[in-house]
Amino acid sequence: MPHTRQPGSVGPVKKQFHTFCEPPHELELEGGGRLGPITLAYETYGRLNREKSNAILILHALTGDSHAAGIYAEDDPKPGWWDYLIGPGRPVDTDKYFVICSNVIGGCQGSTGPASVNPATGRPYGLTFPVITVNDMVRAQAHLLDHMGIDRLLAVLGGSMGGMQALVWSVLFPDRIMAAIPIATTAKHSPQQIAFNQVGRAAIMADSHFNGGDYYGGEIPRSGLSLARMVGHITYRSDEAMHERFGRKLRGKKALGYNFGIDFEVESFLHYQGDSFVERFDANAYLYITKAIDYFDLSMPSGSLTAELARAKCKFLVVSFSSDWLYPPYQSKEVVKSLLVNGIDATYCEIETRFGHDAFLLPGEMDTIIGNFLANLASRGGIKAPSVS
């Protein structure tokens, strides 16, 4: 019953917020300019050991948040998004490891983003929020670790955009991580990936309620954000998985309607995904985060992925999924090849699955592989479990 257990051997999931109130109050941004003070929403699971050597940073994807595991109360309808992976006795074992997950800057789940109030104006930033990058997200996370007194992480771990952050950690802070686990990701966004994101952004910006991003307190660009999410959801699923789940099944009718209402289950599913997303996500945050991942290109500035990855020092476990056509396995293989050319200790696993990109969010073989990788890492590094107080 994974969904009803509390993760962390020290009891309920913690939810904490931290404001960078000590100097520097501002984060220097890759695109120029500064942002601050910054708030990062984060959660922790398990306990830090005395040596502060058992910390693992979980990195979330485009629409994820800091609530990676557990429930806050017994009647929570569902646990954090990676609950089956993180918890006592689970692959990311909170009896052994101290697990941290923070919401990215630019997001809308507690960390500073375009929906946050700009202290200079007293109003939400909207599109006056600076365009941030994956590097900026990672630098903010490094500040959080400074604040927590953690010099070095056992591992950084994430899928999709989370995998991009894991890659960035390995080159921006090579001495601060023992291992990186980038999953279902790429070293640079491809034109097809950019194209899908641009459609989503165009849908949001074409919404008559968008108002140049200044819609807070009024009607929100509901249909635009919903459309963006619908496009996204198609790319998260494989053709095969959609055949299996939806086929050509009709929705609530026995025959085609011969009108422009919903005919098929798959249409109903997409609209449900779009509509429910609007309730929990900010349209501007969708713009900023998709832009950050479109800008992501680890091969820059030299133009050579191998040259850039030469800065990395940690071990790598790279995971991809056979039916993931949004971040296809060839993109993971490019990363692995560049790592191996550099003589870096890298393991690669392509997992056979029909679930497409979504596979990284679903229980499967990946879990054991990650669990074993972390256990070996901790064992070889002499990492001690936290003492029972």
Added chain:
Amino acid sequence: MPHTRQPGSVGPVKKQFHTFCEPPHELELEGGGRLGPITLAYETYGRLNREKSNAILILHALTGDSHAAGIYAEDDPKPGWWDYLIGPGRPVDTDKYFVICSNVIGGCQGSTGPASVNPATGRPYGLTFPVITVNDMVRAQAHLLDHMGIDRLLAVLGGSMGGMQALVWSVLFPDRIMAAIPIATTAKHSPQQIAFNQVGRAAIMADSHFNGGDYYGGEIPRSGLSLARMVGHITYRSDEAMHERFGRKLRGKKALGYNFGIDFEVESFLHYQGDSFVERFDANAYLYITKAIDYFDLSMPSGSLTAELARAKCKFLVVSFSSDWLYPPYQSKEVVKSLLVNGIDATYCEIETRFGHDAFLLPGEMDTIIGNFLANLASRGGIKAPSVS
């Protein structure tokens, strides 16, 4: 210089319109009800032989039209959409064959569709136009052939939605065609294909100018239709082709803009495609035609594609393209398997290409294969070229 030659050995391309003014004035529709009188816009190339046995019907795709080949005047910027395939001495040789291409009903390029004036009201149909199907499109084409006095076609030939029409011809009018050439198509729309179309329709219907489809004479749902086309264009291209053509090249700038303007070539391309499409296509027609192809399922009503294709009598040449992920080769193979189970004479060719679904509109190996297939067909059938007058 294929683009400057006039197709057809009898001179310039003809453009003709035909109204079904003889009884029956109305077409019975698959979804119930009737539509009429109907206008079909069509073009012909070459000349019909005395036996009326050398006619080939070209079937266009979602956004195609009856202008399949040739130019109307020397200064036309570009010829019809399949010009390299159709013309004197070309694979569909207009010195030998009489070639016909008509715009589908439900379309907006001269044939009766939602932008047409409803004779009962004197106003454009808009969404009062009945939902039509691929079968309806084909039945209207059969009426056109009746009008032209052509009992039997040498071949029907089309890609994508054109391929669906070719398949329908084979089962609705098995005695009226000698061969069918369905290209880059499917026997039924998959949930992924439906999902992409539904996003396009939702974008159009969410546009504040859509007005329930009654936008004629006012502002049109420009941004919605543009978005629909942008989504479509991603699906027409392979990942590989986009890498090759766009990569991560910037558009008109030397560095990332760090704002929400266009950064990448691929974004600019998509917007260009969307914006130019709006100038030539009607948003309601996009709704009707995508609905028709989403409804397309040749395995119905029995549920067995093999059982339904048992009605076919003609020869088949089925063509797919290796990198077409919108209508992947496995969908063509399903058609071929069902044909072969029925003992029908079917040839299958999967062409290796990096151009994705768009490959069916580009010169390549397909042309020769089609040319040879037609030449063999005509030779074995004793089809005579039209006499020189």
